[in-house]
Amino acid sequence: MKKLFILFLLLIPAFVQAQTTPKEVYIFCYFKGSSADGLHLAASTDGLKWTALKNDSSFLKPAVAKDRLMRDPCIIKGADGLFHMVWTVSWNDKGIGYASSADLIHWSEQQFLPVMAKEEGARNSWAPEVTYDAKSKQYMIYWATTIKGRYPAVDSTAEAGYNHRLYYTLTKDFKTFTNTKLLYDPEFNIIDATIVPQGKKFIMFFKDETLKPVQKNIKIAYANKLTGPYKQTDPKITGDYWAEGPTTLQIGKQWFVYFDKYRNHKYGAITSTDLKTWKDISDEVQLPSGIRHGTVFKVTAAEYEKLKAVK
Template sequence: MDAYLFVHFKEKKTPDGEQVYFALSTDGFHWEQVNGGRPILESVLGEKGVRDHTIVRTDEGRFHILATDLSLANSFHGKYKGDWANIGTGGSKSLSLWSSDDLVNWSEQRLIELGSEDFGCLWAPDIIRDPQKGDYVLHWSSSHASNDYGPKAIYYSRTRDFEHFTEPKLLCRKADSGVIDSAIYEEDGLFYRFLKSEANPETLILEKGSSLTGDDYVRNTAFDEEMAKLEQGVYEAPTAFRLRDGKWCLMLDFYGVEGEGQGYVPFIADSLADGRFIRSDASFSFPYGFKHGTVLGITQSEYERIRAYDWEKLA
């Protein structure tokens, strides 16, 4: 791919922050805002706010954005009484979805209800194509009645058309803590799964497996060593993409301060297999702090189309 699209939200205390924002880059290092830093899409269903965005390009050339149906600005102090635990058990069992053929003309928002009454809130969706089955695995974190809504685990559903989804199944659980914010990538026929561990350690972990939804995943110790150098409990929301030179960039969302200091921090490794991601702030520039999102490789023509589009007509 010739360029990159970052789909994200903004950490603001007003509802306009929890919407869909775009940023663009031609090299993966230097990023520019789209639409003057204003939302590209706005949530009008559910909680009327979205967080934790992901985007996928299907084999048919169609694009889908999915996100957590949650607005702290609208609901945190009212509906949820200022308690994250209330969101975890009583939050939305649906994900928000938009679709497009060209990245500028988007469908109306849909709510995809995936969680049964046994699920808590569905958090942080991500999507990967299964090369063995030719469909798409949508995965997310949630608490569940099976462990009395205790530590969160990762669940998944399969789809071919983003209209019909299979019943959710457990993808993975960590024995000594909850796990959230899963992001899975393929490299040389193997799968690499980033997870935010909520304890032991309270940071990101990286696992390798031979199949997308298999149970043979093992920890990458080199990655553990690098993450141990960071302040614990202040990074989440991994998203990774391949740079033009073949190296991998991992973005981690830093939330350790209030306000302007929040946003993505970049790390670079030679490969996912190597796992030794080195913090590389000096090589990157961002117009503002991007919050929990996903990077998609795009073509030069797609980059130019997004950049030239009159987004103001959406206002």
């Protein structure tokens, strides 16, 4: 009996841990400052309280392109079990960065993907993201680019003449890529798109970059296929402040959209259960100090424990 009692005592910590360890954890990847130090990660189990990992130091330093930046990181877990990341390498470049990892700790050699190299007038390749299409078994990488003279009618002289549209390329293995194509032209300046599946449709959250008359807010568009065509269905979902870099998370029936209130030097968040009526929960969300444009994705409890152990 005494041995059984001792065994019971020994099993209590494991039982308690099993009851408290979630099946999955949400990870926020982001950059800080100029982004020259690279990739930062934070974790959450409820979408509200986010804790920086590795003492908020970099998990991966940028190593490609002339400017060596790692802005706007986007990570997804692919059908192959690997984490795939794309990012902005420069303010003015015709390509983006790419790397993969099995554990978010050890990364492949970084690559420069020249996605706009064939467009002589391309000025930039900003805020790339990647979404997987289970039906076609392809990944779509998409980003915002200004091509000189391509859309001169709107905001052609505003903000240094930037007038973005969204472009994309498809890949099954991140080794070969289709030719770059136009993804979305809403007939205004658009950046910072993030696309997630919603049932049989795809939903795009994006920034309306229009300056005259001022917008600078987050809107939604829908499509039946990942590659579009997309159609905006609702007015802005953010408030009377400038917002950019949306990323979204769905927990049960509740949608969270996080975004950078970049003029206010802080992050904001809104939530909805129907994608129509939105509630501002910015004051309820705790994020690491200095966090900038990034994306949210899920990991398993085991993957999180390994991340948490990194010093």
